[in-house]
Amino acid sequence: MDASEQDVLQQALAWRGEGRKVAIATVIATWGSSPRPVGSQLAVNEDGAMVGSVSGGCIEGAVVREAQEIMAGARPRLLDFGVTNEQAWEVGLACGGKLEVYVEAVE
Amino acid sequence: MKAALLGQLVADRAARRPAALVTDLESGIQALIHEDGVAGALALDDAALAAGRAALAADRSGLLPLSGPRLFLQAVVPSPRLILVGAVHIAQALAPMAALAGYGVTVVDPRRSFATDARFPAFELTTEWPDEALARLAPDARTAIVTLTHDPKLDDAALGIALNSPAFYIGSLGSRKTHAARLKRLTEAGFSDAALARIHGPVGIAIGALSPAEIALSVLAQITAVRRAGSKPGEERAA
Incomplete structure (x- = not known):
């Protein structure tokens, strides 16, 4: 993890401090070519503002949509993205890699 | 969470x-x-x-x-640190580049005309002598050190502490001739060839860098290669 990841946690904490709902997405595992390594993080708040990344921009939209539900009270979720997954075609993981992303709310 | x-x-x-x-x-x-x-x-x-x-x-x-x-x-884990000895023109480019890459940057230069907040806004700046500053900063295995002054009084003082630390990267600006003279002085000061082999000098990778910003890019590329790919001195040619 480098400083840009630290900014993600700091920003998530700052948003919480302002009373906003926040979710954090983390890359758990990758297979094949994947733009961001395991441990990469994205934080998103209830207004849709985000900091950090879990891919090169391919799956962030889908992750943010899931994050909104989780912030609204759903359980943490493990998301699969890959070329064998229909959702990946939808969101377009062009690199052909596969990855798992864990999304949780800050309670 | x-x-x-x-x-x-x-x-x-x-x-x-x-x-x-x-x-x-x-x-x-x-x-x-x-x-x-x-x-x-x-x-x-x-x-x-x-x-x-x-x-x-x-x-x-x-x-x-x-x-x-x-x-x-x-x-x-803690962010990596970069200690720059010499508040010179290249340092003005290297400090913000390294900060973008995630390094906490400290600039050391006892020459007060160089070490000014106007030249280095937003960076930790000290006018201590390099050996005192480095002893206080206690370089660890997540620290890179680059000397940029060309002045043996300043660069050698810093290198003396750097070589006795576990810093993951040590680089020294200067031509091959300057570097050879530096190695000779440090040998006379008692450092072994194995210790001196840790110094990347002339500093940076070969990208034909000319301007201060280009040299800074070359140095940051070399630091990255060492940190991420375990490159050793001599595996890349100097910029």
Whole structure:
């Protein structure tokens, strides 16, 4: 993890401090070519503002949509993205890699 | 994630205290591991704790290699540091580039005409002598040191401390001739060839760099190659 990841946690904490709902997405595992390594993080708040990344921009939209539900009270979720997954075609993981992303709310 | 755990992680990072967040991916329950303790609602057995501590020591996020529930470990470790000796034109380019790449930057130069806040806004700046500054900053294995002054009084003082530290990168600006003279002085000061082989000099990778910003890019590229790919001095030609 480098400083840009630290900014993600700091920003998530700052948003919480302002009373906003926040979710954090983390890359758990990758297979094949994947733009961001395991441990990469994205934080998103209830207004849709985000900091950090879990891919090169391919799956962030889908992750943010899931994050909104989780912030609204759903359980943490493990998301699969890959070329064998229909959702990946939808969101377009062009690199052909596969990855798992864990999304949780800050309670 | 509990807000209190998030707050602890951010505080640990600011205090340069290594920490690891372990998440049970089935239940979402978490534990926070430090070198000297463990906290949180997730109970870890001895095997999980040992695996977690090993991953933390290696600064390696990932699934813990255990049977049973999938446990993911997020290593939250201190940022790397870059110490620049010489508040010169190249340092003015290298400091912000390194900050973008995640380094905490400190600039050392006892010459007050160089070491000014106007030249280095937003960076830690000290006018101590390089040997005093480096002794105080205590370079660790996450620290890179680059000397940029061309002045043996300043560069050699810094290198004396750098070579006795576990810094992962030591670089010295100067031509081949300057570097040869530097090695001769340091040999006479008692450093072995093996110790001196740690110095990347002339500094940087070969990209035909001319301007201060281009030389800074070449140096940051070399530091990155050492940190991420384990390059040794001499494996790339100088810029």
